[in-house]
Amino acid sequence: MADGQDLMERIGRLRPAVRAAGQPLHRPLLLLWAIAQAVHGRPRQQPWSVVKHELAPLLTQFDGAQRGERDVVYPFWALQRDGLWEVADSAELPLTSGGRRPTFAILEQVNPLAGLPEADYNRLIDDSTVAADALSTLLVRFFGANSGSVVEALRLREFVRGPIGASLLPLVGEQYADRKKIAEAYGGNGVMGITPLADGILAVYSDDKGPYPDHHIPETGWIAYTGDGLSGDQTLTVGNKSMQEYQKQEKALRYWHKPYNGSWTFETWAVVIQCRRRWGRGEDKKQRREYVWVLAPVPSPLRETWPSDVVEALAQDDKSVHDDSVDVIPAEVVAGQESRKLSAQERYQQLSDAARRTDGNRTNRSKPTLVERYMRSAAAREAVIIRSEGRCENPACGGHPLERTDSGQPLLEVDHVNGLARTGQDTPEFMIALCPNCHALKTRGAGRGELQKSLVPVARKLHRAMQRGERRKARPDGT
Structure with missing residues (x-):
């Protein structure tokens, strides 16, 4: 007898092609119908005449099929390839359509029996947990918002444990x-x-x-x-x-x-x-x-x-x-792409403009807008890094203003001088590049209030100077 894991693995390998019009659901629908036969105690194998009569309206309702009973031919034959369906004496049926499947007329004439493999049918009858998992998996994977309607159409409500999908393993928290x-x-x-x-x-x-x-x-x-x-x-x-x-x-x-x-x-x-x-x-x-x-x-x-x-x-x-990679192109990438290398001032202005375009919608607090602002704020962060010239922008920095990462990048953290929640603005004049030590002092230090207050005019001054193309003066210690 097939075990439950083997059955679930075969169900997991059932993957209808994804097309422009959506994912065809004819095979999943036939499989759900077949499982319903088992849990309702109906015979494992049913004649073609019964299958086409019961499956055709399901295909019309849930898969948008338009040819009525003729649309049953494909899943009736194709589900065999997934190891989840058997057509009796299938080798003796003449095939057309390039040898892929029998015609509707042949099936009408022969009226073959078909159904789940016997081992799977017996497993579903013997183990209600396996049946519930198989049903929930198919409903969740393929039918989404229509799951409840499919359950009602096949009279499966009592066989799905609790809310559809709630019993699927693994459970949240495992x-x-x-x-x-x-x-x-x-x-x-x-x-x-x-x-x-x-x-x-x-x-x-x-x-x-x-x-x-x-x-x-x-x-x-x-x-x-x-x-x-x-x-x-x-x-x-x-x-x-x-x-x-x-x-x-x-x-x-x-x-x-x-x-x-x-x-x-x-x-x-x-x-x-x-x-x-x-x-x-x-x-x-x-x-x-x-x-x-x-x-x-x-x-x-x-x-x-x-x-x-x-x-x-x-x-x-x-x-x-x-x-978001169009407006925000890292300087090292730009250097390799441009025939004329942009000046630091030009790059700064380009990124500032991109940040300002994104920030213009800051009054909208919907989550999608917040996501867009956050993702596109890379323009502002990149601009501030360019402005910093790789040095901490705190004039009183006592840490390591020129430290680099293993990849040679400045070890700087870009932050809002007065907190994004207060200013609501995500543009370079309200942001500053700090070494990890100064960043920690600004966010967690006992004197963070005074430091934040002192950095506000610094950021604005550096922003104006960068727009004018003025280079930052070195400190007495050479940094």
Whole structure:
């Protein structure tokens, strides 16, 4: 007898092609219908005449099929390839359509029996947990907002444990020491950062010690999740392609997180509400364009449980890539692209203008707008780094104003001189570059109030000087 894990793995491998018009649901619908036969105690195998009569209206209602009973031919034959369906004496049926399947007329004439493999049918009858998991997985993966209607149409409510998807394993909050343990428990790839578990539902993994700068976006509670690809410009392939499909279909995925020195935790279900492109550094320390998938945590994979601000954000999302890498091009990249190298003043003005365009919408406090402002504030941060000439901008700096990272970049932190929450402005004249020591003093030091107050005129003076093309004077110590 087939075990439950083997059945779930085959269901997880059921992946209808994604087309411009959407994802065809004929095979998932036939499989749900077949599982319904098992849990309702109906015979495992049913004649073609019964299958076409019962499946055709489901295909019309939930898959937009338009040819009535003739639309049943494809799933009736094709689901065999997934190892989830059997057509009796299929080898004896004459095939047409290039040898791919029998015609409607042949099926009408022969009226073959078909149904689930016997081992799967018996497992579903014997184990209600396996049946509930199989049903929930198919409903969550393929039917989303229509899950409840499908359940009612197939009279499956009593066989789905609690709210649809609530009993799916793993449960939110489950923890594992490493990725290998997750794969042992639930299948899937134990290495890739964007990959489905055995049930076919996409999962993403974020490690605080990993090479990607994933983080929570301030004031929103949403997550900026860096796309797939360690070095070089990222492309919409492999994991990023899967994320794009989930964004277009507005489906929930599993978000796993591993804090410093912590365990992997299935932290939350999440949906993609934006895709953005920005500049970042790859594992090779070189600048590259990378995708950022903005994830909004949701209570469950069912849309009816999602907060209103998430539903509104999904409605606003045009499913395109918002390219923040156009205005904000790092200086080292510009140097390699431009036939005429821009002066520091020109680059500063270009980035300041980009920051000001983004900041012009600062009165809008919707979460999508806050995300856009945060992601595009890279223009202001880059401008301030250029203005600083790699030195801490605190005139009284007593730390290490010229310190560099391993990649040779200035060890500086760009901050708002008086706090973004107070000024509400994300432009260079309200920001300053500080070494880690001065930044700590400004944010946590006992005299932070006085320091913040003193830095306000400094930032404005440096901004005006940069616009006039005036170079910063060196301090007596040479810095």
